[in-house]
Amino acid sequence: MRISRSTGYALLAAGYIAKHTEKGIILSQSISKEYDIPLEYLLKILQQLVRANVLRSKRGPRGGFSLARPTKKISMLNIIEAVEGPIINQLNLIEQAPKEKFSTKAEIAYEKALAQAKAVFEKTKLADLL
Secondary structure, three states: OOOOHHHHHHHHHHHHHHHOHHHOOEOHHHHHHHHOOOHHHHHHHHHHHHHOOOEEEEOOOOOEEEEOOOHHHOEHHHHHHHHHOOOOOOOOHHHHOOOOHHHHHHHHHHHHHHHHHHHHHHHOEHHHHO
8 A cells, every 4th residue: 555645745734724724714825835735736636635525615715625524524544545546455466376375365464454554544533633
């Protein structure tokens, strides 16, 4: 499993918005400036979070972003999968070497590790990170 820079930026952005919820709508420029993230790149990431119902967006001169749900209901997994897509097994050793015990055992170990990682990410809420 690999977490991209985009996902790191998504976590930073969601954390920033959560930390500043009392201000209401947060400008993308504020996040971009705070963490030195290119604005156009950040906007694409924020839109992915909007599509995943992690954030809400408001257009216009007083537009920006806010959380779509309370911080206790947004998990790290929600944010990660909004950017990366579902965390799934892409090892596929059994398909390449179906007769090898090694491939079956490695696949089982990999599945177990993925399940544990997903459980940790699902259990860790945005509220826990603040």
